Structure formats: C-alpha cells, structure tokens
Amino acid sequence: MVLFLVGFSILLTIYFGGLLLAEGKVTVGEITEFIIYVNMLTWPATSIGWVTEVIQRAAASQTRINEFLNKKDFTTYYLSSKNKNSIYKFENSIDMVDVSYRYTNSNKVAVHSINFHIEKNNIVGFVGHVGSGKSTILKILAGLITPSSGSLFFDNQSSNNFNWDEFRNNIAYVSQNIFLFSDSIRNNILFGLDAVDESKLLKISKNVSILEEIKSFNQGFDTHIGEGGVTLSGGQKQRIALARALLREPEFLVLDDALSNVDSETELRIINYLKSLRGITIILTSNRLSLLSQCNQIFVLKSGEIIQEGTHLDLIKEFGEYQKLFINQMLLK
Ligand SMILES: Nc1ncnc2c1ncn2[C@@H]1O[C@H](COP(=O)(O)OP(=O)(O)OP(=O)(O)O)[C@@H](O)[C@H]1O
Ligand SMILES: [Mg+2]
Known part of the structure; x- marks a missing residue:
C-alpha cells in the first residue's frame, strides 16, 4: 500500500x-x-x-x-527444582497419601483424599466415569501438577523434596490429548532426541504396531504430518505418541487413555509388548476391560475418590461399579 x-x-x-x-x-x-x-x-x-x-x-x-x-503449578515445580535432592531412579514403590487437587480456575475439588500404594514393575489401571479424576491423578504422578494437599512419595521420598527437572527423565507420559507437531513423523517420534539409532526407531515403531503404516506412506518416516502432509487417524497418533514415549526408555510410563482409538487386536499386541519390558512400571487409564484385565492392580474412581481396589478377577466378583462396567461391556459384545 x-x-x-x-x-x-x-x-x-x-x-x-x-x-x-x-x-x-x-x-x-x-x-x-x-x-x-x-x-x-x-x-x-x-x-x-x-x-x-x-x-x-x-x-x-x-x-x-x-x-x-503464571500457571501456579509450573512455577511451583520450576522454583522448587533449585537446591533439592536429586533422585535419579526410583527403586521400589509409589505412594499417594491423602492427596487432593483443585484446579486453580475451579472451585470444585477434582480428586480428594486419594491413598494408594503401587509396587514397582507393575501395571496399574485407573478406571471410572468421565470426570471422575483419572487424568488428574495421572498428571500428579507424572509431576505435571502438584497436589493441593497431601503428598506423593517415590520410595518414601516426598515429591516436594526432590528435583523434578531431573526426576522427570525417568518418566514418559502420553496425554489423553496428543499433540503432534507439523513436522515429519521421525521428528515427532524423536521429539528433541537427536542421536537415535535408526534400528531402534524401527524396532520401537514395530513393537507399537505402527511401522507398516509409516512404511506405507510415500516418504516413510520423513512423511510430514498435518498441513501439507498426511492426516493421521486417532489410533495412528496414539501409537506415534507411544513410540515417542518408549524411545526414552522410561522407568515409569504414564498412559492416559493412550490406546482408546486402537483396535482390540492391536491393543493386545501392544500390551503384551509392554508387559515383556523389564523394569518398567506402567500406570494407565482406560475404560476397556480388555486392557484393565491385563493390569496387576486396578483402582476404581468415582467423583474424585477411590471407591474400589483390586485385581480384575476380584473386582468382577465384587458388587459395585467395576462389576457394572463388566456387565455392560459383556452385553455390548
Ligand atoms: N484444566 C482443568 N480446569 C478445571 N477443571 C478441570 C480441569 N481438568 C479437569 N477438570 C475437572 O476435574 C475433574 C476431574 O477431571 P479429569 O480430567 O481428571 O477426569 P477424567 O476421569 O480423566 O475424565 P475423562 O474420562 O473424561 O478423561 C472434572 O470435574 C473436570 O471437570
Ligand atoms: Mg481423562
């Protein structure tokens, strides 16, 4: 002009x-x-x-x-990282003691008086209706938000006392809302790691059952996602996010409804692979019994509280929410 x-x-x-x-x-x-x-x-x-x-x-x-x-949680963790103990690995167990959480922009408590003990190397599932607090608990476990009250312990060390910046290296978290960059599939999986062996990338992609689909794209791992590239299905995005998480070889894997768009056969293949990994503790949320039945321990949530706890076999026998879910899913089959 x-x-x-x-x-x-x-x-x-x-x-x-x-x-x-x-x-x-x-x-x-x-x-x-x-x-x-x-x-x-x-x-x-x-x-x-x-x-x-x-x-x-x-x-x-x-x-x-x-x-x-200005997000309160972010500044709390950021500031708390200074001069705190560093524990690089956790050895035995995770505990929550009387944990409650209220989101800063909400006057309702999202989860309250949560108590549990989880042993290392187990697969633990959280189940419950929408809004029952599953994601909130997983975010606390992954160190994304700090409890409003109560404590989280790894090996009897309060999470308030250790350096999350370093401890986070042990954790991989797959969010319920997966975010992929408008970049190549390879860069989305590597996500900040630069020197990764190609064979490792291929192996992990195969183990999360995404390799064949990636290969079917014209440019394979270099195929661009999003604008000007391929549009991925929900299940493909979930498996790419899972590959991204596993590439970090985490001690502690947090999966928030991370297989909800994957068909049951693929889900079973992936869970069997996850179970074969040694020294990994997995905490997941799902409403699918096929996945929950593979967990060593299940917590049932209702309105922010744990109302039942046990194994799949215990819980289907017990009169309650889990049994209702079981009956509903059996009827749908
Ligand atoms: N960012 C947020 N700000 C305010 N309130 C939130 C926020 N995220 C969740 N909540 C509220 O906290 C409660 C628990 O939510 P949460 O996301 O943990 O439930 P969920 O069990 O994971 O649900 P879903 O099955 O839909 O994923 C709900 O009442 C929800 O409205
Ligand atoms: Mg959720």
Missing part, C-alpha cells in the same frame, strides 16, 4: 512538475530533487507500518507466554 502511494506520488510529481516546467515556474533539477526526496522517505514510512505490526504480534505472543509462566 505504502509502495503504491509512493509510486502514485512520483507520477503526480512528474505530471504537475511537467505542467509547472512548461510554465517555466520550476526547473528539471528541482523536480528531480523532489523525486529523490520522496524516495528517501519511502523506507522510513514503510518501516513504521512494519514495526507497528511486529510490536503487535510480539505483544500477543508475550500475553500467551505470560499465561503459561
């Missing part, structure tokens, strides 16, 4: 200048001088618009960054 105005003003200068020249009121030199001055003003005038736009964009971005930095 500015360039158009500048061009237009030069045309006007030549036109009116020409008329005045014909009348002998100005000289050719004066017209030329005028055009040069107009050109010299072009860049500063253009840059005013450009700088204003950059400032506005930066202000919008800063607002978003501030939103993130």
Whole structure:
C-alpha cells in the first residue's frame, strides 16, 4: 500500500512538475530533487507500518507466554527444582497419601483424599466415569501438577523434596490429548532426541504396531504430518505418541487413555509388548476391560475418590461399579 502511494506520488510529481516546467515556474533539477526526496522517505514510512505490526504480534505472543509462566503449578515445580535432592531412579514403590487437587480456575475439588500404594514393575489401571479424576491423578504422578494437599512419595521420598527437572527423565507420559507437531513423523517420534539409532526407531515403531503404516506412506518416516502432509487417524497418533514415549526408555510410563482409538487386536499386541519390558512400571487409564484385565492392580474412581481396589478377577466378583462396567461391556459384545 505504502509502495503504491509512493509510486502514485512520483507520477503526480512528474505530471504537475511537467505542467509547472512548461510554465517555466520550476526547473528539471528541482523536480528531480523532489523525486529523490520522496524516495528517501519511502523506507522510513514503510518501516513504521512494519514495526507497528511486529510490536503487535510480539505483544500477543508475550500475553500467551505470560499465561503459561503464571500457571501456579509450573512455577511451583520450576522454583522448587533449585537446591533439592536429586533422585535419579526410583527403586521400589509409589505412594499417594491423602492427596487432593483443585484446579486453580475451579472451585470444585477434582480428586480428594486419594491413598494408594503401587509396587514397582507393575501395571496399574485407573478406571471410572468421565470426570471422575483419572487424568488428574495421572498428571500428579507424572509431576505435571502438584497436589493441593497431601503428598506423593517415590520410595518414601516426598515429591516436594526432590528435583523434578531431573526426576522427570525417568518418566514418559502420553496425554489423553496428543499433540503432534507439523513436522515429519521421525521428528515427532524423536521429539528433541537427536542421536537415535535408526534400528531402534524401527524396532520401537514395530513393537507399537505402527511401522507398516509409516512404511506405507510415500516418504516413510520423513512423511510430514498435518498441513501439507498426511492426516493421521486417532489410533495412528496414539501409537506415534507411544513410540515417542518408549524411545526414552522410561522407568515409569504414564498412559492416559493412550490406546482408546486402537483396535482390540492391536491393543493386545501392544500390551503384551509392554508387559515383556523389564523394569518398567506402567500406570494407565482406560475404560476397556480388555486392557484393565491385563493390569496387576486396578483402582476404581468415582467423583474424585477411590471407591474400589483390586485385581480384575476380584473386582468382577465384587458388587459395585467395576462389576457394572463388566456387565455392560459383556452385553455390548
Ligand atoms: N484444566 C482443568 N480446569 C478445571 N477443571 C478441570 C480441569 N481438568 C479437569 N477438570 C475437572 O476435574 C475433574 C476431574 O477431571 P479429569 O480430567 O481428571 O477426569 P477424567 O476421569 O480423566 O475424565 P475423562 O474420562 O473424561 O478423561 C472434572 O470435574 C473436570 O471437570
Ligand atoms: Mg481423562
């Protein structure tokens, strides 16, 4: 727009200048001088618009960054990382003692008085209706949010006392809302790791049953996801997120409804693979009995509280929510 105005003003200068020249009121030199001055003003005038736009964009971005930095949970963990004990691995067990959590923007408690003990190397499932608090418990376990009251212990060490920045290296978390970047499948799986053996990438992709699908894309692992690339199905996204998590060889894997869009046959293959991994503790949420029945320990949640606990076989015999879920899923079959 500015360039158009500048061009237009030069045309006007030549036109009116020409008329005045014909009348002998100005000289050719004066017209030329005028055009040069107009050109010299072009860049500063253009840059005013450009700088204003950059400032506005930066202000919008800063607002978003501030939103993130002001999140209470994030600052708590960030500040708490300094001068705290470092435990690099957890050896035996995880405990929650009287844990409650209320989201900062809500006046309702999401989970309350949660108590449990989990032994290392087990697969533990949380089940419950929508909004019963499954994801909240998993986020606390993964160190994404801090309990509003009560404590989380790894090997009898309170999570308030150790350095989460370092401890998080033990944990891989697959969120219920998977986020993939508009980038290649490879970069989405590597996600920040740069030196990864190609054979390891192939092996993990095969173990989470996504390799064949990746190979079927024109550019394989280099296929771009999202805008201008392939659109992945929910189940494909979940398996890519799982491959991303497993590539980190975590001690502790947190899966929030991470296989909900995967068919039951593939789900079974994946869970059998996860069970074959040694030294890994898995905490998951699911409403599928096929997956829950593979867990060593199950917690049933209702309105933010644990109402039942046991193995699949114990719980289907016990009158309660789990039995209802079992009967409903059997009837649907
Ligand atoms: N970011 C949030 N801000 C405010 N309230 C939240 C937030 N996330 C969850 N809640 C509330 O906390 C409670 C527990 O939610 P949570 O996501 O843990 O349930 P869930 O069992 O995982 O449900 P779903 O089966 O739908 O995934 C719900 O009442 C929900 O409305
Ligand atoms: Mg959830």
